[in-house]
Amino acid sequence: MTTAPSATATERLEVRADSDVVRVRQLVRTVAQQARLSLVDQTKLVTAASELARNTLVYGGGGEVEVELVADGRRSGVRAVFSDEGPGIADLDLALTDGWTSGNGLGLGLSGSRRLVEQFSIDTAPGAGTRVEIVTWSR
Amino acid sequence: MSDAVPILKIGSTLLVSIQVDLQDDTALQLQEDLAERITRTGARGVVIDISGLEIVDSFIGRMLASVAAISRVLDAQTVVVGMRPAVAITMVELGLSLGGVRTALDVERGLAMLAPAHESAESVLLAAAAERESR
Amino acid sequence: MTAVAPSALAQTLVDHAETVRPAWLDAAVDELRGRTTRGELEREQSDIYQALVDGLQAGGTDLQSEAFDQLRGILADVSAARARLGFTPRETAVGVFALKEGLYGLAGSDDTMTRVLPLLRLVDELGLFTFEAFAAARESIISEQAEQLLELSTPVVKLWEGIVAVPLVGTLDSARTQVVMEKLLNTLVETGSTQAIIDITGVPAVDTQVAQHLLRTVVAARLMGAECTISGIRPQIAQTVVALGIEFGDIRTRATLADALVDALREGRRSHTEVTA
Numbered sequence: 174m175t176t177a178p179s180a181t182a183t184e185r186l187e188v189r190a191d192s193d194v195v196r197v198r199q200l201v202r203t204v205a206q207q208a209r210l211s212l213v214d215q216t217k218l219v220t221a222a223s224e225l226a227r228n229t230l231v232y233g234g235g236g237e238v239e240v241e242l243v244a245d246g247r248r249s250g251v252r253a254v255f256s257d258e259g260p261g262i263a264d265l266d267l268a269l270t271d272g273w274t275s276g277n278g279l280g281l282g283l284s285g286s287r288r289l290v291e292q293f294s295i296d297t298a299p300g301a302g303t304r305v306e307i308v309t310w311s312r
Numbered sequence: 313m314s315d316a317v318p319i320l321k322i323g324s325t326l327l328v329s330i331q332v333d334l335q336d337d338t339a340l341q342l343q344e345d346l347a348e349r350i351t352r353t354g355a356r357g358v359v360i361d362i363s364g365l366e367i368v369d370s371f372i373g374r375m376l377a378s379v380a381a382i383s384r385v386l387d388a389q390t391v392v393v394g395m396r397p398a399v400a401i402t403m404v405e406l407g408l409s410l411g412g413v414r415t416a417l418d419v420e421r422g423l424a425m426l427a428p429a430h431e432s433a434e435s436v437l438l439a440a441a442a443e444r445e446s447r
Numbered sequence: 448m449t450a451v452a453p454s455a456l457a458q459t460l461v462d463h464a465e466t467v468r469p470a471w472l473d474a475a476v477d478e479l480r481g482r483t484t485r486g487e488l489e490r491e492q493s494d495i496y497q498a499l500v501d502g503l504q505a506g507g508t509d510l511q512s513e514a515f516d517q518l519r520g521i522l523a524d525v526s527a528a529r530a531r532l533g534f535t536p537r538e539t540a541v542g543v544f545a546l547k548e549g550l551y552g553l554a555g556s557d558d559t560m561t562r563v564l565p566l567l568r569l570v571d572e573l574g575l576f577t578f579e580a581f582a583a584a585r586e587s588i589i590s591e592q593a594e595q596l597l598e599l600s601t602p603v604v605k606l607w608e609g610i611v612a613v614p615l616v617g618t619l620d621s622a623r624t625q626v627v628m629e630k631l632l633n634t635l636v637e638t639g640s641t642q643a644i645i646d647i648t649g650v651p652a653v654d655t656q657v658a659q660h661l662l663r664t665v666v667a668a669r670l671m672g673a674e675c676t677i678s679g680i681r682p683q684i685a686q687t688v689v690a691l692g693i694e695f696g697d698i699r700t701r702a703t704l705a706d707a708l709v710d711a712l713r714e715g716r717r718s719h720t721e722v723t724a
Binding site for chain 2: 633
């Protein structure tokens with residue numbers, strides 16, 4: 174068919190306040206609808222984005238989120254990248270364990286959102302900030 | 313700071329219908345408001361309608377569980393009603409439980425669940441009215 | 448060989464339409480006898496021919512260029528329609544390749560080499576595009592069918608006022624379980640049911656994975672305010688479940704669907720069901 178571009182324009186949002194987390198949710202929802210994700214997959218992705226945006230805000234001291242519609246020829250999908258310049262995560266394995274929290278959360282942010290998306294990758298080091306990338310594809 | 317969520321009082325029950333995407337501080341405000349209203353009105357039950365919510369993440373989940381725990385301490389029962397199927401599936405996947413919170417399909421069933429053993433005059437009237445409407 | 452301007456190629460097609468079109472039609476009708484009518488083919492070819500001429504006039508050099516948007520659209524539609532009607536790939540592409548028969552008829556005229564060759568090359572591109580479009584259409588049909596099959600294999604039935612059931616038959620994998628789960632939960636809302644029964648009489652084996660999926664469905668139903676019973680647990684399955692150390696916790700299990708129904712009815716009679724998530 175026609176050669177589809179691999180990605181459309183990337184939308185960028187700052188995460189500095191509670192209201193920004195809501196904005197991230199709305200943006201991810203919009204792009205997920207464009208990617209024609211099923212309702213359940215949309216809900217999972219938006220929930221994961223909400224957890225990660227909150228992490229960026231609370232643990233990363235704020236940062237930014239990039240959301241884009243992606244395509245691999247057959248399927249479309251949504252990629253979201255959450256990055257901050259915060260303290261980073263020293264023990265990643267521990268941080269990805271259910272129930273572990275450095276703050277006063279339920280400790281489900283990282284481990285839980287990993288279960289809600291298809292692809293999940295995290296890049297972090299103490300003092301070097303944190304970058305989490307998630308992708309979910311349409312079926 | 314967005315607008316606070318309104319709390320309605322029906323008989324001895326407080327009804328909260330969350331219609332918009334809740335921002336974290338609004339959720340915390342609601343939790344405080346509810347605790348305050350339960351004590352002030354002597355309410356015996358709280359029905360939280362979340363049929364308008366498109367997601368329940370760990371923050372909102374924790375808020376719901378906290379409201380239930382707080383109201384228990386204040387001798388009131390909490391019922392969370394109207395959770396959407398996609399939200400329920402996501403919550404389970406996320407590993408989130410509502411820690412003993414009672415649930416019902418919709419507001420009507422939630423209110424019925426709270427009908428106290430020694431029924432007050434209002435609740436008898438309300439139940440009768442609801443029954444007539446559903447006919 | 449110097450490149451000929453697309454508009455000159457368009458002119459060739461227009462000038463020789465009387466020669467090319469009938470030969471193309473004859474060749475296509477020959478190949479597709481019995482599959483479609485001459486009239487239909489003629490209409491289709493007339494659209495393609497016109498779009499081809501228009502594209503060339505607009506300066507299109509290869510099929511991917513913008514000038515040929517309309518042509519690609521027509522070809523994609525035709526291919527998709529053929530895929531749905533069960534045409535073979537050959538039968539689909541031949542309708543386009545037959546255009547060559549028409550172009551061969553121009554051989555001998557003065558501008559054969561310079562004009563016909565680029566056109567033949569373009570027809571090859573059209574043919575390949577048709578193949579691709581056909582394959583894409585077939586794939587989407589297959590995935591649609593797979594989805595329909597999933598839907599069909601997991602009917603959710605209303606047993607009684609306020610009670611729905613899903614009889615599971617066959618192997619449960621995670622894709623299928625997700626469909627079951629969604630459908631069951633949606634049905635609870637649609638029918639206002641507070642009792643659900645998942646009957647696994649027809650499920651040959653329960654492993655840890657399947658058990659996990661069932662448990663999740665039950666938990667999700669509870670979050671929504673409904674109670675779920677798992678029925679039809681055969682003795683072997685009960686043994687595996689215990690051997691695997693799977694905790695069914697406080698989930699209600701019953702030997703048969705009938706037992707589960709009686710229980711659900713009794714539960715419903717106690718006016719309003721008490722569910723704790």
